[in-house]
Amino acid sequence: MAKITMREAISQALWEEMERDPNIFILGEEVGVWGGTYAVTKGFYDHFGAKRVRDTPIAEAVIVGAAIGAALAGTRPVAELMTINFAFSAMDHIVNEAAKLHYMFGGQFILPLVIRTVGGGGRQLGATHSQTPDAIFAHFPGLKVVAPGTPEDAKGLLKSSIRSNDPVLFIEHATLYQTRGEVPEGDYTIPIGFSKVQRPGRDVTIVTYSKMLETSLKAAEQLAKEGIEAEIVDLRTLRPLDMGPVIESFKKTNRAVIVEEGWRSFGVGSEVASRIYEEAFDYADAPIQRVAQKEVPLPYNRNLEQMALPQVEDVITAVKEVL
Amino acid sequence: MEKEEYLDLYYQMVLIRRVEEAAAQLYQQGKIGGFLHLYIGQEAVSTGLISARQPQDRVITAYRDHGVAINCGIPAKKVMAELLGKTTGVSKGKGGSMHMADVSKNFWGGHAIVGAHLPLAAGLALGDQYLENDAITICMFGDGATNIGYFHEALNLSKVWNLPVLWVCENNRYGMGTAVERASAVSEIRQKAEGYCIPNDCVDGMDVLKVRQAAEEAIRFVRQNNSPFFLEIETYRFRGHSMGDPERYRKPEEVKKWEENDPIGIYRNHLIAKQIASEEELDLLDEKATKETAEAVQFAETSPEPPPEALFEHVYADVS
Structure with a gap:
């Protein structure tokens, strides 16, 4: 490798x-x-x-x-x-x-x-x-x-x-x-339309993708220090959306946080949360949390921009909310 | 041209006319849904144009596409079946009036977003250029499409990359109900091609033989130079923009004046005057077109509806 x-x-x-x-x-x-x-x-x-x-x-x-x-x-x-x-x-x-x-x-x-x-x-x-x-x-x-x-x-x-x-x-x-x-060395492919567990865990399911995978992995590291083991499911493909690993993980942890960089309204988190409720409502021990961008056009100023974007701390806060 | 070819052009125009008249009736009976944009009055344009292509040349057009489909060699019954939304339709009942295509006839649709198929045409020509195919793309669109950005992006790229594409503007004087001079900064549409250094020509679209000759020259230019050409064809639609058009934007006298220039009548008179065909021969072709249209309607009406499982077919090409 x-x-x-x-x-x-x-x-x-x-x-x-x-x-x-x-x-x-x-x-x-x-x-x-x-x-x-x-x-x-x-x-x-x-x-x-x-x-x-x-x-x-x-x-x-x-x-x-x-x-x-x-x-x-x-x-x-x-x-x-x-x-x-x-x-x-x-x-x-x-x-x-x-x-x-x-x-x-x-x-x-x-x-x-x-x-x-x-x-x-x-x-x-x-x-x-x-x-x-x-x-x-x-x-x-x-x-x-x-x-x-x-x-x-x-x-x-x-x-x-x-x-x-x-x-x-x-x-x-x-x-x-x-x-x-x-x-991996050499020619390999990864099929479109399959989510993947990027970090195993037992306490909470974090569903995410793209840049927010990195943010979520950092949050999971910090949470681990407090004894909280987050399982991270990376969607990788938004359409067709593979909910299999998400549902499987949720049935195990009974708690979920969805982390996306885009705006919350009508977003990826809305879709994933709905599908979890539709397919595994009885397994929920807490309302699903969504971490997303603040509902503003993204500002230029660095501090304001960072305030608008989802941060590691936002993920940690959301995880603690569902525990 | 051989006599047979002359007669074939006549037959195609009459067949389009009969098929569309039948379609108008079926629409009024509620058997055809959605929109129905008739080509009546413009038959000489696509008939003359497409008769000049080689089989490997691609054709792509806008939503007023029934006539173009027939000229490309799609049987009238498959056009009619598509209008009725049947599984035997050219697009399996999923496209409807505005979305007919038959890849086996090199007819690439039938596109209903004004101007949006011009970039696709540039791409078809790019594909042929890339693969070194001896094929050109003939892209038809209305005068209304020349005011949207896609037109300008596509013409510009076609010249920058010297794509083998023939741009054909069917100027029927109205984009829906808005006259050319009320919507376009230049009323002589071909001037827009000048802005991109694309050689151009303009021809009377009510005379099928003039269209054919202009098309032959334009197609030869594109093929020989491997670069675009722009052909404006002046025409007029006798019916409304679509069924149910109240036609408040033009006077009945104007329509009547143009109807006296019926492209089928002009061509019929020409064939008789030049003694290429007799009245009797042409009458026989009229009867044949009427019969083929009746058979097409019969075929469409008795064809099966798409089965429920067709709903989810063809969303993706990959088998997963």
């Missing part, structure tokens, strides 16, 4: 897949000559050339729209949207086209398409560049929404996303690129 960063893991997945299949190509803003604004595609342009690493105009609708068309024509495009905040400019093509074409034309259209994008706050980029709107995209049947929290999952899930014949929105987190983790 090699210990690499999230950035390296994602980059390796892209590189290895492009070496494997010449029909895979990348398109997006600054993916080529620049090397990617988050440096994920650094070196790709020189190695794979301008045909397979395509710099686009700053025009998100046609980036996603052209990727859909090229997928229909038999290629396997990986479109990059510089941040998920810009995905709103391509919203129509993500939800009205990509998510619907296979169904709407009776299964005739096949869209082997990945849209890689970057979400999350914490870098003082202000309200328009710091959002975590993952739940919005997870609302639409026909789309797959993947949001890994470890380098191992990122590499394996990105490979599965590229090999999938469905449109996948692959959401990376802006502050996870330097996060290191063990990654």
